[in-house]
Amino acid sequence: MSGSPAPARRAADRAGIGIGVALLVFAAALFGSLCLGSAPIAPGKVLAALGSRIVPGLGADPIAVTIVWELRLARSLVAAVAGAALGCSGAVLQGLFRNPLADPYALGVSSGASLGAVGALALRIASPVASVGAVQALSFVGALAAAAIVWSVARMGHSRAPTVSLLLAGAAIGSFLGAVVSLIVTFDQRDLQRVFFWLLGGFGGKSWPDLFAAIPGAVVSIVLALALARPLDIMGAGEEAASSLGLDVGRTRALAVSSSALGAAAAVSAGGVIGFVGLLGPHLARLLVGSGHRKLIPASAATGAALLMIADAAARSVAAPLELPVGIVTALVGAPLFLRLLIRRGPAGVEA
Numbered sequence: 001m002s003g004s005p006a007p008a009r010r011a012a013d014r015a016g017i018g019i020g021v022a023l024l025v026f027a028a029a030l031f032g033s034l035c036l037g038s039a040p041i042a043p044g045k046v047l048a049a050l051g052s053r054i055v056p057g058l059g060a061d062p063i064a065v066t067i068v069w070e071l072r073l074a075r076s077l078v079a080a081v082a083g084a085a086l087g088c089s090g091a092v093l094q095g096l097f098r099n100p101l102a103d104p105y106a107l108g109v110s111s112g113a114s115l116g117a118v119g120a121l122a123l124r125i126a127s128p129v130a131s132v133g134a135v136q137a138l139s140f141v142g143a144l145a146a147a148a149i150v151w152s153v154a155r156m157g158h159s160r161a162p163t164v165s166l167l168l169a170g171a172a173i174g175s176f177l178g179a180v181v182s183l184i185v186t187f188d189q190r191d192l193q194r195v196f197f198w199l200l201g202g203f204g205g206k207s208w209p210d211l212f213a214a215i216p217g218a219v220v221s222i223v224l225a226l227a228l229a230r231p232l233d234i235m236g237a238g239e240e241a242a243s244s245l246g247l248d249v250g251r252t253r254a255l256a257v258s259s260s261a262l263g264a265a266a267a268v269s270a271g272g273v274i275g276f277v278g279l280l281g282p283h284l285a286r287l288l289v290g291s292g293h294r295k296l297i298p299a300s301a302a303t304g305a306a307l308l309m310i311a312d313a314a315a316r317s318v319a320a321p322l323e324l325p326v327g328i329v330t331a332l333v334g335a336p337l338f339l340r341l342l343i344r345r346g347p348a349g350v351e352a
Contacts, residue, residue: 015295018288022302026080029306033076033313034068038320041067070207078206078214079312079326080305082270083277085218085263087304088225090278091285091297092263095232096256097163104264104278107170107257111177112146113139113268117198118181122188135198136213136269143265149173151257163239166257200325201274203312210270217266222301224259228252229293236291274327276334277307283338307334 034046041049041064049068052060089104096102105111116138119125125134150173154165185195197204231252234242239249264278281304282296288303289295308326311333315324 015289015292018285018290019295019299019302021288022285022299022306026302026306026309029309029313030076030080033079033309034072036313036317037067037072038316038323039067040317074208074211075203075206076309076312078211078270079203079308081211081214081218082203082267082274083281083305083308084301085221085267085304086274086278086308087281087285087300087302088222088297089260089263089267090304091282091293091300092225092228092232092256092260093278094282095228095235095293095296096253096260097167098236098238100283101279102167103275104260104267105174105273105275106167107150107261107264108146108174108177109143109261109264110268110273111174111181112149113143113265114181114199114273115146115177115184116140116142117269117272118184118195121191121195121198122184136210140217140265140269143268144261146173146177147257147261147265151254163253166253197325198272199327201272201327201330202315202323202325203271204316204323206270214266214270217262217269221259221263221266222297224255224262225297226294228256228259229297232256232293271308271326274308274311274330276330276338277304277311280334280338281307 031043031046034050035041035043045061045064046068048060049064050073052065053069086104090102093102093104093106094100097106117135119142120134120138125138150166150169153169153173181199185192231242231247234245234247235249235252237245242252243249267274267278282300284303284307285296285299289299307330311326311329314333315326315329318324318329
């Protein structure tokens with residue numbers, strides 16, 4: 001018994017270092033995203049441009065100030081908010097399902113968001129809120145509606161929705177909604193390029209109003225995820241064991257689904273459908289801080305945000321002046337990296 005505190009202290013130290021590393025990676029990704037683009041800017045000029053709004057008279061290049069503050073900073077922060085929401089959603093779902101392959105879009109959220117956005121484009125719907133576009137608003141509503149339908153279907157015939165039923169309902173309803181999206185696109189091709197770019201994800205043209213619109217849903221999702229840290233740790237022992245320990249499994253499952261759906265909806269409405277961030281972010285965070293959700297959830301937010309900012313910087317840089325959809329970049333990089341993690345670590349090393 002006397003030697004037991006030492007491993008716990010080492011684990012806590014490792015988690016603290018891991019959180020620090022994740023935050024450093026986040027800061028480096030944010031700064032790098034301000035430097036990179038179709039017109040690269042030297043790091044010194046970026047620092048001067050950032051400081052010019054805080055300390056006037058630094059002699060910053062006015063062109064660099066305009067690019068950094070008016071074009072790149074808001075866009076990078078929108079990507080960071082979306083990535084953080086996806087990272088937290090992935091960590092929550094992987095903990096809930098005890099499955100390292102669980103993804104924020106497993107609940108049909110992406111298909112619901114796609115239907116809302118494509119419907120807004122096809123019907124030329126105008127947004128009643130000046131700061132939020134109709135595409136973003138209806139994609140957010142569609143995502144939450146799809147998650148609610150999945151939850152309702154999974155509950156049918158059960159006093160509590162089993163996790164397996166949630167996954168199966170999500171797959172079925174997601175496929176159905178995806179077919180409806182394809183049908184709309186087939187009959188209405190007026191905004192085909194915009195539709196496909198949105199379905200592949202991207203942050204081109206994002207500005208400060210887009211950031212302010214994305215923050216509330218993401219923040220609520222992350223706060224809910226943090227509140228679920230201890231229940232998710234208990235759920236790791238299995239639902240029956242968790243119930244015997246006094247945990248309200250049904251309530252925990254409902255809150256976890258709500259948190260992940262809200263985060264994924266916020267991310268999709270901000271930047272379109274972007275894969276692998278919510279899947280890969282928690283795995284990278286787990287390598288840094290371990291599997292305890294109290295550290296894993298904030299670390300997943302940081303790694304998810306960093307991944308998406310890096311992907312966005314690459315999307316606007318590698319083929320400049322052409323801008324690639326961010327979803328293509330995350331898929332091309334994320335799929336091989338995730339497979340490499342699976343091969344190196346093995347199933348036991350990546351379990352939630």
